[in-house]
Amino acid sequence: xxxxxxxxxxxxxxxxxxxxxxxxxxxxxxxxxxxxxxxxxxxxxxxxxxxxxxxxxxxxxxxxxxxxxxxxxxxxxxxxxxxxxxxxxxxxxxxxxxxxxxxxxxxxxxxxxxxxxxxxxxxxxxxxxxxxxxxxxxxxxxxxxxxxxxxxxxxxxxxxxxxxxxxxxxxxxxxxxxxxxxxxxxxxxxxxxxxxxxxxxxxxxxxxxx
Amino acid sequence: xxxxxxxxxxxxxxxxxxxxxxxxxxxxxxxxxxxxxxxxxxxxxxxxxxxxxxxxxxxxxxxxxxxxxxxxxxxxxxxxxxxxxxxxxxxxxxxxxxxxxxxxxxxxxxxxxxxxxxxxxxxxxxxxxxxxxxxxxxxxxxxxxxxxxxxxxxxxxxxxxxxxxxxxxxxxxxxxxxxxxxxxxxxxxxxxxxxxxxxxxxxxxxxxxx
Numbered sequence: 001x002x003x004x005x006x007x008x009x010x011x012x013x014x015x016x017x018x019x020x021x022x023x024x025x026x027x028x029x030x031x032x033x034x035x036x037x038x039x040x041x042x043x044x045x046x047x048x049x050x051x052x053x054x055x056x057x058x059x060x061x062x063x064x065x066x067x068x069x070x071x072x073x074x075x076x077x078x079x080x081x082x083x084x085x086x087x088x089x090x091x092x093x094x095x096x097x098x099x100x101x102x103x104x105x106x107x108x109x110x111x112x113x114x115x116x117x118x119x120x121x122x123x124x125x126x127x128x129x130x131x132x133x134x135x136x137x138x139x140x141x142x143x144x145x146x147x148x149x150x151x152x153x154x155x156x157x158x159x160x161x162x163x164x165x166x167x168x169x170x171x172x173x174x175x176x177x178x179x180x181x182x183x184x185x186x187x188x189x190x191x192x193x194x195x196x197x198x199x200x201x202x203x204x205x206x207x208x209x210x
Numbered sequence: 211x212x213x214x215x216x217x218x219x220x221x222x223x224x225x226x227x228x229x230x231x232x233x234x235x236x237x238x239x240x241x242x243x244x245x246x247x248x249x250x251x252x253x254x255x256x257x258x259x260x261x262x263x264x265x266x267x268x269x270x271x272x273x274x275x276x277x278x279x280x281x282x283x284x285x286x287x288x289x290x291x292x293x294x295x296x297x298x299x300x301x302x303x304x305x306x307x308x309x310x311x312x313x314x315x316x317x318x319x320x321x322x323x324x325x326x327x328x329x330x331x332x333x334x335x336x337x338x339x340x341x342x343x344x345x346x347x348x349x350x351x352x353x354x355x356x357x358x359x360x361x362x363x364x365x366x367x368x369x370x371x372x373x374x375x376x377x378x379x380x381x382x383x384x385x386x387x388x389x390x391x392x393x394x395x396x397x398x399x400x401x402x403x404x405x406x407x408x409x410x411x412x413x414x415x416x417x418x419x420x
Contacts, residue, residue, distance in 0.1 A: 002353065023233035024354060099350075106325070106341075115316070122347060131316075131345030137328070140309075140338045143212065144234060 003027045004130065005097040007089070008055065009163035010047035012145040013103030013133060015191045018053060019148065020132045021101060030055040031097075033089050035065040037167040037174075044162035047191045064088045065164070069171045072182055078168070079110045085164055086111030094125035101130040107138045150193030161190045213237045214340065215307040217299070218265065219373035220257035222355045223313030223343060225401040228263060229358065230342045231311060240265040241307075243299050245275040247377040247384075254372035257401045274298045275374075279381045282392055288378070289320045295374055296321030304335040311340040317348045360403030371400045 004021050008014045008030035022028045032044040034057050041057040048055030064085060072081035086102075090113065093100050104112055113121070118129055133141060145151070165188075169179035214231050218224045218240035232238045242254040244267050251267040258265030274295060282291035296312075300323065303310050314322055323331070328339055343351060355361070375398075379389035 001357075020230070020234060024230060025357065104345075106328075118316075118347070122349075128347060128350045128353075130347070130350055134345035135314075135341030135343065137332060137338060137340070139332075140340055143338075147211075147235065 001025050001027050002099055003029060003097075004099040004101050005029050005031045005093065007093075007100070007102040008032050008044050008048065009103075009161055010044035010190050011103070011161055011163060012149055012151060012189050012191055013105055013141065015047060015051060015103075015149060016141065016145055017101055017103040017132045018051060021130070022053070026099075028053050031093070032057050032162045033093075033164075034059055034162070035062045035167050037062070037065065037170050040162045040166045042162075043190060050191065050194060058093065060089065060092055064092075065167055065171060068164075069168055069175070072168065073172070073175070073177065076182065078165075078183055081168070082164060083110045083112070085168075087113060087117065090129065091121060091125075094121055094127045094129070097127065099128045099130065101132055103133055104131050105133045105138070105141055106136055148195055149191045150195060151189040152192045153187055153189040155185065155187065161188055163188075211235050211237050212309055213239060213307075214309040214311050215239050215241045215303065217303075217310070217312040218242050218254050218258065219313075220254035220371055220400050221313070221373060222359055222361060222399050222401055223315055223351065225257060225261060225313075225359060226351065226355055227311055227313040227342045228261060231340070232263070236309075238263050241303065242267050242372045243303075243374075244269050244372070245272045245377050247272070247275065248380050250372045250376045252372075253400060260401065260403060268303065270299065270302055274302075275377055275381060278374075279378055279385070282378065283382070283385070283387065286392065288375075288393055291378070292374060293320045293322070295378075297323060297327065300339065301331060301335075304331055304337045304339070307337065309338045309340065311342055313343055314341050315343045315348070315351055316346055358405055359401045360405060361399040362402045363397055363399040365395065365397065371398055373398075 004026040006014060006018045006021060006028055008018065018028050018030060030048045030053050032041045034041045036059055045055055068081040068085035071084055072078050090100065122129055172179040172182060214236040216224060216228045216231060216238055218228065228238050228240060240258045240263050242251045244251045246269055255265055278291040278295035281294055282288050285291065300310065332339055382389040382392060
């Protein structure tokens with residue numbers, strides 16, 4: 001079966017995305033992007049162990065996140081900067097991997113590549129880029145996440161997660177600014193366990209009969 | 211587990227959509243829409259038997275397809291009429307079912323509801339509408355379909371399938387017009403078997419060890 005590399009933060013969306021592709025029969029490997037600003041990737045490593053899926057960290061050029069932070073500081077809000085960063089990450093991974101996926105959902109505004117950006121990357125780099133959750137709305141994702149995962153939830157300032165935001169916040173802080181002036185207060189979550197009793201026949205062979 | 215009603219033509223996309231949701235643990239029931247113009251739903255019935263999933267036919271008001279054909283005859287091409295028909299079908303099923311899915315793919319231009327149309331239907335009718343394949347591109351869908359299904363392929367004029375197009379073509383013919391003047395020549399396919407040897411661990415409990 002084909003190998004798919006899933007961009008992985010340890011959060012509920014990228015975990016559900018990985019589970020969906022695993023259930024379709026893909027050979028899933030989780031990839032956490034890091035810019036060597038914080039070692040937040042170790043939270044994703046822990047969640048990957050819980051999911052029993054192979055995982056590695058991809059260290060990318062710090063210039064990408066520096067540029068994203070410049071955009072965020074100039075704009076005063078994070079949308080365009082995060083969008084820029086995600087597109088650069090996909091483009092960079094596309095030089096290395098043939099099939100790439102992420103956990104973007106239908107109701108996410110950013111990061112989100114347009115249909116023509118996706119087609120352009122797929123053609124130029126001869127890869128496949130999959131958004132397994134982009135046809136799933138908020139309620140549907142919540143239902144599936146609640147069914148399969150145990151979450152640790154909290155304010156995005158405090159939650160220990162390996163997403164772009166942690167390193168962006170650190171870099172903003174390093175520049176003497178307060179990230180809270182740029183990021184609206186919002187809740188983040190990380191997968192810290194599986195609800196084994198809820199795992200259906202579809203998942204039993206992978207995680208063992210419960 | 212929640213029940214999901216998957217709009218089902220017997221084609222590769224709706225079959226793959228059903229398989230994806232089944233693998234996520236949903237209790238899948240296949241639904242074929244029919245307007246009592248042709249009894250094409252029996253082809254979907256055959257494919258549903260092959261997938262070993264429950265299936266029923268939903269007979270909807272003929273006025274819906276009559277109106278779609280009016281739009282197509284006026285436009286000279288089928289896009290807007292099919293779009294209209296699909297939206298009416300979703301709205302009608304939303305009065306009856308809590309979770310509805312279809313097989314629309316990322317690279318389909320029609321039928322396709324906009325993000326705001328989807329949110330409006332979900333809110334107004336208090337339902338969930340899922341497009342499981344809308345994050346999957348042409349090559350990815352082709353890979354998964356080839357992996358799981360045996361297809362019968364042919365010109366859309368001849369292929370025996372239970373999609374909207376068959377009844378729309380019949381209605382255009384009944385009005386003394388030639389459907390080939392409205393539909394561009396294109397290939398259709400129907401799922402006529404499973405590649406059992408290729409079915410992975412994820413599917414074994416459902417279809418039996420091969």
